[in-house]
Amino acid sequence: MKTETTVQGLAASLNPTRQARKLIGFVPTMGNLHEGHLNLVREARKLCDVVVVSIFVNPIQFGPNEDFENYPRTLVQDSQLLADAGCDILFAPSVEQMYGTQPRLTNITVGGMANDLCGASRQGHFDGVAVVVTKLFNMVQPNYAFFGEKDYQQVAVIRQLVQDLNIPLEIIAVPIVRADDGLALSSRNGYLTETQRSIAPSIYQNLQQAQQALQQGQALNDVLETIKTNLIQAGFEIDYVEARTPQLSAVNQFEQDTMLFVAAKLGTTRLIDNLFVKYMG
């Protein structure tokens, strides 16, 4: 595996691949890699000739009171995991390499569903994501880009971005990878104390109970309220517990396939999860 830290170096590394018209797969990450990330790499490996993974903790997608400074940076360990998972090129640029020294005067705001859920509670977050992902897409110019459904709304925002700006690549969404106890793997799980870690799986447990309750005919509002009550009782501070269509439109009743979304904090650690609920008619 090659590691590149500059845009020029990345271009030089990818040049022969482009000339040979080989398929490039791209997995953008913020590092501190776990099985969720590595699964994206393996999916890319299956479909593409050359797999590029980026590790970049993107300052502009963090709010002023969020964890940018403390976000776990474990490049040596990540590099080994990526080499073992079959990554060909690791792109790990500095903030200066990514954003230069001149002020950035261009922003990218996706409307509609980007203002909902995490977009409502994290002002400017998806602008920051849209900018960095567009820059990375232009640098790597992949044929396929792989994103996890753990960040379900992010996938929808990026699909919209790619469609609206005619970015010539295909987005592949990959299912959530969970720990044995159901907790969705996340770099932020490492912030949790032992006690918090033992409470954290109740997000997924509640989502599963909600799925069952909906399919047994319980009213959607009651089901969402039950999740909130249970999570507050378990020690969470709720950011949102919501239902949407798989395309992220509003739903009032369970009368079509529905996605359930939770964002909740344990102490200062914000966790998100989601679950698809099939409508059986």
Ligand code: AMP
């Ligand atoms: P991050 O490093 O948190 O920015 O995540 C990089 C990519 O990995 C994003 O596309 C995430 O959705 C994806 N990802 C993170 N955790 C998981 C998980 N548990 N299962 C599947 N994909 C994940």
